[in-house]
Amino acid sequence: KAGVTQTPRYLIKTRGQQVTLSCSPISGHRSVSWYQQTPGQGLQFLFEYFSETQRNKGNFPGRFSGRQFSNSRSEMNVSTLELGDSALYLCASLEGPLNNEQFFGPGTRLTVL
């Protein structure tokens, strides 16, 4: 099976813009989680989608949103970008229940200028 894919791999935006990141999970996986990784805060959970429904949400402002499509592909959107949103955004797919390993994509490196 192909692994988790994320597009784009690199992105440069300016403050105030918005951005959409995409994640395609492993075929057959119905759960997708998103994480933000920064040197200061480490890996932080953004949200998790399962069968097109947001199942869990982290402590991020409403500027961060996501959705999942019927084919399990997921997108996350960040509006009104701030310098502090510069980070590596990772998505992970999960085959079944939460109590199992997650498979991570290579990440999208977002730089906000």
Added chain:
Amino acid sequence: SQQGEEDPQALSIQEGENATMNCSYKTSINNLQWYRQNSGRGLVHLILIRSNEREKHSGRLRVTLDTSKKSSSLLITASRAADTASYFCATQGAQKLVFGQGTRLTINP
């Protein structure tokens, strides 16, 4: 705040030596997982240990879990240059996976 706290933050050893990393957490968990990350890339799952397990092995990896002390350790035996990476523990509670800050492991040739 992060659930897992890892110790040490950085570790540098010679190739062939064993590396031990520790993780402590605060609340009850369903499982604890260890991941590896090379140079800002995606995370690679190493091993998962459930709350009712005490020890698990996978190749050169050995993980222990002590739920009474809320701690876990990852041992990498006979280290190789390719083991140079950041290692993260992650605790799985009722809902989400929460990561520690990681240990940066450097294997010197």
